Amino acid sequence: MGRAPCCEKMGLKRGPWTEEEDRILVAHIERHGHSNWRALPKQAGLLRCGKSCRLRWINYLRPDVKRGNFTGEEEDAIIQLHAMLGNRWSMIAAKLPGRTDNEIKNVWNTHLKKRLESCKPSGQPQAGKTGAPKRKANKPAAVPVASAAPEGPTSHPVSSPEQSLSTSSASDDSVDNTGSFSSEEFQVDESFWSETLAMTTVDSSGSGMESSGDTFGADSASPSSSNDEMDFWVRLFMQAGDLQSLSQI
DNA sequence: AAGCTTGCCAACCGCAAACGC
């Protein structure tokens, strides 16, 4: 909001969107779609840059965007995914129907990160905070082991939902120091992600979550049920467990 | 009641990948 303007110099508007602008953008996208963000504002008669329109649509105006507080399950999912993926917000968002990367990023930075830090010994670096390379699009396999399996014993890249933070207010210690999963014990490699993500997208039973690419399409299906979400996590954890066993052979 | 601090979140920027010619 207060940086060097990129739109202002072209006479374009910046800052908070008005209801009128929202209406115009939604109406235009409903009628013509958004094949070309750059041309869209001009066609719609908006004094905004395409980037701004895109962001507004994705983060706020899309019909499938879920508003309101995050549920415990969603927070757990974010924590787990962040432990494995690092700051790949778009990938995390793809696994949380109705949530945007921006929203997840905000929740992480304002709530979850602090919560996580408060229950780990000082000096422990945050999972994936620095390790993840910036934007390796569509390449979950690129998750470096270092970020996928945080070094501290307090982080559990893959733990059961019961171990998750939001359900452990009285047992933060359990998240803990016992280290049932150490970085040596659990390492996520490329094949893990290829297989795991493929499993979630191609799941023929139909119980998997949506594919990461289509989850948020304006015309995508409605969000999956929480049962499906739980199913996803159960499968993910089981898969992780299987791979661990195999790696020890 | 007023001033100050802190937390939240919408929106912006820069960079890099993807795309098209």
Added chain:
DNA sequence: GGCGTTTGCGGTTGGCAAGCT
């Protein structure tokens, strides 16, 4: 294959509201 343009992503900022002194 090279180059310019567009899109998407992650990091960061700053306005506002709530809480605190």
